[in-house]
Amino acid sequence: MQVPAQFEYHKATSVDDAIALLTRHGPESFVVAGGHSLLPMMKLRLAEPETLIDINGLDELATVTVESDHVRIGAMVRHSALLSSPVIAEHFPIFTDAERLIADPIVRNRGTIGGSLCQADPSEDLSAAFSAMRATAVIRGADGEREVPVREFHRGPYETAVAHEELLVAVRVPIRPASGSAYAKLERRAGDWAVASAGAMLRVDAGTVAEVGIGLSAVGAAHFVAPEAEEYLRGGPASDEAFVEAGRISAAHCSPSADQRGPVDYKRHLAGELTTRVLRRAARRSRGEEA
Ligand SMILES: Cc1cc2nc3c(=O)[nH]c(=O)nc-3n(C[C@H](O)[C@H](O)[C@H](O)COP(=O)(O)OP(=O)(O)OC[C@H]3O[C@@H](n4cnc5c(N)ncnc54)[C@H](O)[C@@H]3O)c2cc1C
Secondary structure, rough: OOOOOEEEEEEOOOHHEEEEEHHHHHEEEEEEEOOOHHHHHHHOOOOOOOEEOOOOOOOOHHHHHEOOOEEEEEEEOOOOHHHHHHHHHOHHHHHHHHHHHHHOHHHHOOEEEEHHHOOOOOOOOOHHHHHHHOOOEEEEOOOEEEEEEEHHEEEEEEOOOOOOOEEEEEEEOOOOOOOOEEEEEEEEOOOEEEEEEEEEEEEEOOEEEEEEEEEOOOOOOHHHEEEHHHHOOOOOOOOOHHHHHHHHHHHHHHHOOOOOEEEEHHHHHHHHHHHHHHHHHHHHHHOOOOO
């Protein structure tokens, strides 16, 4: 099938209007953001919404704003806007690293941060990056806003904490002075989904790891995180030996599946190697040795 089934179309005029439309049209209504995941699924008849609610006109969701100790990234911020944002490059190079490796310019010009997180594909890159940064999802429904740590946002493959009559409106990422972050991914060819990928955030205080976040994608890590490796690092030395051991722990605790992108052992090896590399890079960035 290359043609979607028939559907009704509504263009939301505000976040409240989108929520009211979702409520009125019931469980067979879906919001469409960039459409780069939803439309292919509709063409394949894997999704057959009766009603599409277009949130592309909601400019209030398309901003990156510094708010005291965190940056608020709106759900409708496109991948390309995240990639070119100087605020993001300054505070969170992990996202600039990740966006360079997500899909291609056509997808990045249209696909959104909110759509990526809400699609909850197990190989999605930003979920691992936001989890490494210990970010918070802001979800709005008819009764107002609620906040959910991104580490609790994914309930399983293609399932999130966003209820049907709610919208993800933003993600809040804490600004941590004297910290560093990085993302790395192995893909079969430019623009492909990950064979495996890893992201890290590190704050080092007098040579000791004060705060750490490690995100993994495409390797079956629950909630896109590596808690055992984080636990090992926290409070210990920010040394190369420790980063190698954290990589070994990440590899041992993830749960990849064999598929056309590679066998289990290969993906496990990559999870470990990429974890070590991003920790090293995050440490260099925290010391100001690398942009
Ligand atoms: C060729 C190709 C290559 C790709 N490669 C990669 C890659 O390497 N790495 C990667 O991470 N991703 C990749 N993607 C996915 C890409 O990042 C998409 O942009 C993303 O999956 C979905 O974003 P979207 O805005 O298009 O969402 P849509 O397709 O519009 O929506 C996806 C889902 O999220 C829901 N939704 C959207 N926004 C909201 C919201 N604000 N609140 C509640 N629900 C919402 C929709 O109802 C739908 O169920 C690729 C996609 C394509 C087509």
